[in-house]
Amino acid sequence: MDLKNYGLEILLSTLGIPDLFRPYIQGQDAKLELMAKYLKGDLIEETARDPLIPKVNLLLKEIEKDIEENLPPNLPYVKKWYWPNWKEYALCISHDIDKISESRSHIWKIRERFSKMTVLKALLGISNPYKNFKSFMKLEKRYGVRSSFYFLANEYDFEKISKEIRSLKENQMDLGLHGRFGTHTNQNKLIEDKEKLEQIFGQSIHGTRQHFLKFEFPTTWDVQNKSNLLYDTTVGFNDKIGYKIGFAFPFFPPDHNLNPLQLIELPLIIMDAALWTWLKLTEESALQTIQQIRDTIKQYNGLFTILWHQCTLKMRGGRIYGKVLEKLVDNSVYVSNGAEIARWWRARNAFQIKINPIDNKITILFQNPESIQNLGIIIKAKQKLEIISISSNLEIIQKTPTELKLTFLKGDSGELELKMV
Template identity: 30%
Template structure:
């Protein structure tokens, strides 16, 4: 089917992201941002629409209309001292005396810690018939952004797996461009987990096209879910379906599946978009409708740090809306395995 896309030069260059190869301008994290792209139609999955017109016909389990890949990047599991003090003061001002008394001791009693919330997230998703993927950092002391040791979470990781959710690797700052680092962090997570880790997303969405895909394939991952713009929601290469990337340098497909990232919480509310809740929901609803129309996969990243206040209300609204639309809401590895079967059957 890719042969048909290859015959359309504009779509082929969009699909392969030719403009990102050896890009001269990148941001301070080595990322290719949307604002530097020639692509101006990021909210329309042009390549997926072309594929649908040319024979792609995905049918999801149990007759579901489209799929939603729910994911959470776990960068923090503790509140730092300053944030704990600030939260305690706010709780006192609101008259929430029980919360105010628990916060200072949240490192001792994990159930009082608002960021040790994996089971609460799972309970919420279960109400809507959904399951998700948790991507965990496995940094070492001294690594940039080190805040916790993965060994501390062994019990939680086991619980997540036992209940049918997925544990994936959240690669640190340098992993996207370093095979040794990727393998080291993967092995560290697998040692704690006691199982192979098949799913990946890089910290800060750091990514180098097409090299990062090649490194992840060499490291033994089944799929990646990093490929989305950090500064704009939408469809980075015109795809709202999983795809095998194509390396223009080698002229070959890369042996890994990409579940392209569509929506990230910090992209909507921070980054360059800085939307209020009303406009963020209008955009989210439009993207859901677009993916539904294309019978595609909507990949959502909602950090565990955003599972509170109005951000939590927003996430609940997203779950309810997708549930009412009959979406298949599943972890990345389930979608990956299903798509590979479907892809093979359709050639």
């Protein structure tokens, strides 16, 4: 597959539009090729200079506008909404488990990063400021959040956190793999670590993030895909925040031949360490910056992936995590973990829309092979729309003379018959 066709596949998948529209995607070759270059990691030097603009999202919007204009009068524009229940954007919360303890001498050495009380309790052996699973779960339960926790396979004694792992599982958190150094290019090592964690957890591992965000385009994706992982969420900046590949949506990354993989990439937008270590932000300015990025992603109905390290919750900076949840979690957002978001995106991608226009009548068939629920459907026309018949599993959310919003509630299939007048 060439750059243009890979870009086209990502366009169709992300916008959620049917193959029928392919002939109306005209004059877009340069933009499609540019999208592909961003997503395969060719333009990272450019995005690093201007990291706060999601350039691929911008390109998608521009092309989508042209597609709508190019459609003939008797063919409505039909697309799938991005997130469940018409949520405006998605928020993926995740935590890397780099360490679960440190020596008292180390804590004393970096004591300025903690409050005096936290340091005192640590030195007296009353509490461990590096083990915060319980505190994370308590905070997240308050906001209805189920996040992802990525574990290194050989870094700590799992017996010492067996109760915490059991609680994470009981709270339906996503337990994933934090790939150690070298696994980003070594399939055997990655599978070895994955299988070790699966044995410890007693369940399958679905997602990963490479330690220190180590990544090699496109080799790491290929290694992860061949390791039977559902998703990765490594691709993001270490030393800044923003859109490393210009994109704030899940997508199917390319292999060496530019064919989309089964693996899903959830681009990382903010890592907590970048806020404090590299950008040197105050807690107040960091909170404002996070909200500004949220506003941009919400504008494009995209995916906002955040990494907040498990060991930082009691540190200066890291302690604002509760405020971050307070500012971000509301009725407009679909907030979940990496596994649930990746499953949603895969099921959405599999959902098929087939349009049969005959004269002034339109029959739209929906096929749902992966049993997705509460998927929004938008229908826009250049003429007035009248509903002739509609399946019982399609719920009308909003109707104007030329636009229709429906929710596909559940089921294997559905059908809608329209008349254009």
